[in-house]
Amino acid sequence: MKIQPFKVEEWMNAHETQARYNIAETCVDSVSLEELFRLTNTDDTAFWQNFRKKRLTYGDIKGSPEFRQGICGLYRTLKTENIVPTHGAAGANHHVFYSLIEPGDEVISIMPTYQQLYSIPESLGAKVKILNLTAENGYHVDLQALKELVTEHTRMICINNPNNPTGALMTEKELTDIVKIACEADAWILCDEVYRHLTQRDDWCPSIADLYKKGISVSSMSKVFSLAGLRLGWIATRDMNAIRSFLSHRDYNLISCGMLDEAIAGIALSDAENILKRNRQIVRTNLAILDQWVNTQTHVSYVKPEAGTTALVYYDLNIPSRAFCEEMFHRTGAFVTPGECFELEHCMRIGYACDTATLRAGLAAVDEYIALKEKEEQV
Numbered sequence: 001m002k003i004q005p006f007k008v009e010e011w012m013n014a015h016e017t018q019a020r021y022n023i024a025e026t027c028v029d030s031v032s033l034e035e036l037f038r039l040t041n042t043d044d045t046a047f048w049q050n051f052r053k054k055r056l057t058y059g060d061i062k063g064s065p066e067f068r069q070g071i072c073g074l075y076r077t078l079k080t081e082n083i084v085p086t087h088g089a090a091g092a093n094h095h096v097f098y099s100l101i102e103p104g105d106e107v108i109s110i111m112p113t114y115q116q117l118y119s120i121p122e123s124l125g126a127k128v129k130i131l132n133l134t135a136e137n138g139y140h141v142d143l144q145a146l147k148e149l150v151t152e153h154t155r156m157i158c159i160n161n162p163n164n165p166t167g168a169l170m171t172e173k174e175l176t177d178i179v180k181i182a183c184e185a186d187a188w189i190l191c192d193e194v195y196r197h198l199t200q201r202d203d204w205c206p207s208i209a210d211l212y213k214k215g216i217s218v219s220s221m222s223k224v225f226s227l228a229g230l231r232l233g234w235i236a237t238r239d240m241n242a243i244r245s246f247l248s249h250r251d252y253n254l255i256s257c258g259m260l261d262e263a264i265a266g267i268a269l270s271d272a273e274n275i276l277k278r279n280r281q282i283v284r285t286n287l288a289i290l291d292q293w294v295n296t297q298t299h300v301s302y303v304k305p306e307a308g309t310t311a312l313v314y315y316d317l318n319i320p321s322r323a324f325c326e327e328m329f330h331r332t333g334a335f336v337t338p339g340e341c342f343e344l345e346h347c348m349r350i351g352y353a354c355d356t357a358t359l360r361a362g363l364a365a366v367d368e369y370i371a372l373k374e375k376e377e378q379v
């Protein structure tokens, strides 16, 4: 099976371990087990004493009840049988396409977004139609344009809410309008919701799985719970035919997710509100810092993110985004992601949910690079 290189992941793989100021990361500042136990008031010793005696079997094949119950708490209408644990959201997205999409199927996907949402269906032989999100529209879905793309052959519409890289957040009304369009074609909606609940205001963030029977929500422990190292995610839907298909395919490529990872995720989910409180505070404090920087750095501009952990920032220097980001990385240590990874130019994605000191130092290093380029242009 041929597949396009995953641009954003290749970029991260090549640079992130050597980055001086990593403002490319999309997870909210990761936590250690020690911090997790402290945040959730878990008795560390008791946990290990209990776990160390457990035989390391495959565990609960469909995922531990505590883990799946914890996930249900993030939705309004779901029960444990609606949840399928996977290896991260990356595993979940892949699994949804692999289970439901066949050669020749029509799939609509937004752009920009996480590349899985268009490159995997394409690799499976689907006919992928792209719906471009534009700055003029605040990177929200143009419903008329979506309607025009949908046909009776449309099998799935792929969206990402909140959006990576733009930080746009769809309202419940927008989501239900998309549901109406999908309903007419009896199409699934796959909504990648890995940044859901990372909001700038305290409003509930609706999920596609609560709003639409054929809505498939994908998420994970990585971004919202700062636990990417668990490599644990899930698919959530009320469509039991889809669930049966996921479980059947899962016997071939996964079996189960791992007892220790699920036990640790269960701890985080049992006190989700506390972790969310910490993480919302980080994204809110840091977005204010980023916003102030964008407003004072005269060479950059953006549509301010509404949620999530990332922003798409345009610059006015005449340098392609990959060259800009490579050179900046080597000369000043600022590590961001080139717009080219999202098929866009003269822009970069900044991940602002790192620790605040790194964000400040990273933005100062971007300033330093822009000043260097300005000086060189004048010579």
Ligand SMILES: Cc1ncc(COP(=O)(O)O)c(C=O)c1O
Pocket (backbone or CB within 6 Å): 026, 087, 088, 089, 090, 091, 114, 160, 164, 192, 194, 219, 220, 221, 222, 223, 228, 232, 233
């Ligand atoms: C939109 C989106 N989906 C999925 C993923 C993969 O997440 P995970 O670590 O859960 O596999 C990412 C990671 O950057 C992402 O941004």
